[in-house]
Every structure is written in C-alpha cells, then in structure tokens.
Amino acid sequence: MKKILTMILTMALIFTIVPCSTRTVEAASLKKPAKTKITYTKYVGTDNYGRSVVALYYKKLSKNCKYYEIQASRSKSFPNNSNTLKYATPNNSMTKVYLKVTTKSKGNWYIRVRGVNYKSSNSSKKSYGNWSPTKKVYVK
Numbered sequence: 026m027k028k029i030l031t032m033i034l035t036m037a038l039i040f041t042i043v044p045c046s047t048r049t050v051e052a053a054s055l056k057k058p059a060k061t062k063i064t065y066t067k068y069v070g071t072d073n074y075g076r077s078v079v080a081l082y083y084k085k086l087s088k089n090c091k092y093y094e095i096q097a098s099r100s101k102s103f104p105n106n107s108n109t110l111k112y113a114t115p116n117n118s119m120t121k122v123y124l125k126v127t128t129k130s131k132g133n134w135y136i137r138v139r140g141v142n143y144k145s146s147n148s149s150k151k152s153y154g155n156w157s158p159t160k161k162v163y164v165k
Contacts, residue, residue: 055142055143055144055150055152056088056089056142056152057089057142057152057153057154058086058088058089058090058139058140058141058142058152058153058154059086059088059089059090059140059154060139060154060155060156060157061083061084061085061086061090061093061138061139061140061154061157062083062084062157062158063081063082063083063136063137063138063157063158063160064082064083064084065080065081065082066079066080066081066082066136066160066161066162067079067080067162068080068162068163068164068165069123072125076125076126076127077125077126077127077130077131077164077165078123078124078125078126079123079124079126079134079136079162079164080121080122080123081095081121081122081123081124081136081138081160082120082121083120083122083138083157084120085120086140086154089140089142089152090140090141090142090154091141091142091143092111092112092140092141093111093112093120093138093139093140093141094109094110094111094112094138094139094140094141094153095109095110095111095112095122095124095136095137095138096108096109096110096136096137096138096139096156097110097124097126097134097135097136098134098135099130099132099133099134099135100135101135101159103135103137103159110124111141124136126164130164131164131165132163132164133161133162133163133164134161134162134163134164135159135160135161136159136160136161136162137156137157137158137159137160138156138157139153139154139155139156139157140153140154141153141154142154
C-alpha cells in the first residue's frame with residue numbers, strides 16, 4: 026500500500042503544471058525595428074506663414090515599424106532639448122516629410138530618423154530602432 030501511495034504522489038509531482046508568465050512572451054515577440062536611412066534632404070523655401078520648409082526623404086522599413094520619429098537639431102550631438110517629431114507610416118516605399126522650421130533658426134540643421142514598434146496603440150512598452158546617420162541641411 027505504501028508503494029502505491031508513493032507512486033501516486035511522485036506521479037502527481039511530475040505532472041504538476043506550472044503556469045508561464047505572459048509578460049515574457051509579449052516582450053519576446055516585440056521586435057526592434059531595423060535601422061532606416063535618410064536618402065535626401067533639401068531646403069524647399071518658405072510657407073505662407075514665413076516658416077522655412079525642408080523636404081526629407083527616408084527609406085520605409087517593411088517590418089516591425091509602426092511609426093517613425095524624426096529628430097532635428099542645430100547641434101551634431103543632438104542634446105536632450107532637440108525637437109522630436111512623430112510621423113505615421115504611409116503606404117509607399119519611400120517616405121517624404123516636410124519639416125517646418127521657424128525663420129529665426131536659419132543656418133545648418135542636422136536631421137535623423139528611427140523606427141518605433143509597439144503592440145497596441147495604448148501600450149507603454151515600445152521598441153526603438155537605432156537612429157539613422159545624420160544629414161545636414163542648410164536652412165535660409
């Protein structure tokens with residue numbers, strides 16, 4: 026009788042199901058976007074309000090990217106107070122964005138782009154891609 030009880034207890038211990046954490050599965054499936062590339066920047070002119078306009082073309086990422094962050098700065102090192110803009114992904118393969126800069130900020134501007142991925146629109150967990158190499162554009 027003791028042998029039967031010990032066999033039943035060992036079988037129960039062996040086949041005990043341990044629940045997995047769902048958070049680790051979600052974090053593992055959220056992939057980091059690839060590094061994008063700025064293909065072309067050009068000073069276009071001014072708009073009706075006197076702001077300088079810069080055209081920016083960058084290569085669209087095909088996977089793991091929900092939107093793009095574009096950062097513009099007067100400094101090559103991009104300090105913490107740099108302007109960061111968020112843009113949704115258009116359907117075409119090349120992406121064109123017009124950046125509007127105040128007229129007081131004439132001179133060289135440095136621009137870079139990165140992709141951002143997330144699970145749902147209200148998700149606080151985001152995966153950021155690496156910044157693209159910076160491009161310099163002269164704003165008149």
